[in-house]
Amino acid sequence: MVGGRQLVDLLLEPARFWRERHDRPQTPITLFVETALPLMMIRTAAVLLRSLLFGSLRPGLVLAVGSLALQLGAWLGLALVLPAIARQFYAELKDRDAHALATYASVPIWLAGVFYLLPEEAWPVLLWSRLLVLVVGLYGLYILACGFAALGIERKVVPGLVTAVGLAAVILYVVLSLLLAVTAHVVIFVIGGS
């Protein structure tokens, strides 16, 4: 798993982090098991814990599993679509690099999953917690830009490429959130509330 030290390096000095990672590439499975899954569990655990604190176990379990599925789907979707987006900017990305970019660019938004501990009942708290998730998540775009630079992608295409990837990530999150929200509500309705 990516340790605390490496996480700090990634967040504080992404350019250096990418240079070092470039020499030691990881397979998509290693990235998933050692980095993506543990970090996805932060939001999953936060959602479950919040529900437990408010005494709603079954809905909490459904929402926690849905939350994990959302992050997993967005990560995988982003990793798969990255090479096609890169080709729009005449850049070639290997599958392995695409998975690494999707993983490390998602680290901030996965870490921001801790804000899902905050209660959702009061709308100002809900609004601020989601805004915080968004703001922290945006840092992933900077990590992504550093990653593209480390992969030798032309500097002039990086801003466009990062914007396009950001838009794709937003669409992925919106589509998956809608589908998972509908499914979660149906499941909660079927299994009962408490």
Added chain:
Amino acid sequence: MTSSPMPPAALHLDLRALAGETWHLFASRARLHLAAGLILIGLSLVSAGLLAAPLLVGYIRLIDRLRRGEDGDAREVLDGLAAFGPAVATGLVQVVAAAVGTLFVVLPGLVIMGGTAYALWFVALADLAPVDAIGAALRLAKAHVSSLLLILLLAAALNLLGAMILVGVVVSVPLSLILVTLGFYAMRPADKAR
């Protein structure tokens, strides 16, 4: 139909050209597409989705004729009813498989929907039987997963935007169907000159 083998190399899907061609095809016969979209959406809703697949086949064939510079009429969407059996069977297999996949936390259902997304295009444009169409769609998805996902994301984004202004779907549905049809040919260039 030509059954071209899948190119092993990564496909360069030029999204800018595809979007330009999509808009040109829509704008050059905007009224026809709006009427065709209304027929498709209206009759699909009235029939509780039963006619959606055959009407989609009719519209895909209409788009294909317009793409080749031939004349067309919005009522030709109804010609798809001639392929009622294969279209409904294909759609049904897709929906049932996706529903079963959805039971396992949504993502497998999405993978099935994405993997078989082009099945109705194979029914409409290659006259394939349901099982063959689904198999061909899966092979296409496997060969061009990144490009396919990019096209589907763009189509989803168009329809999300359309749904936000409600009547916008009358525009977004034809636009996204033209985009996906042109994307089909971009991924199967051997069929384009058909």
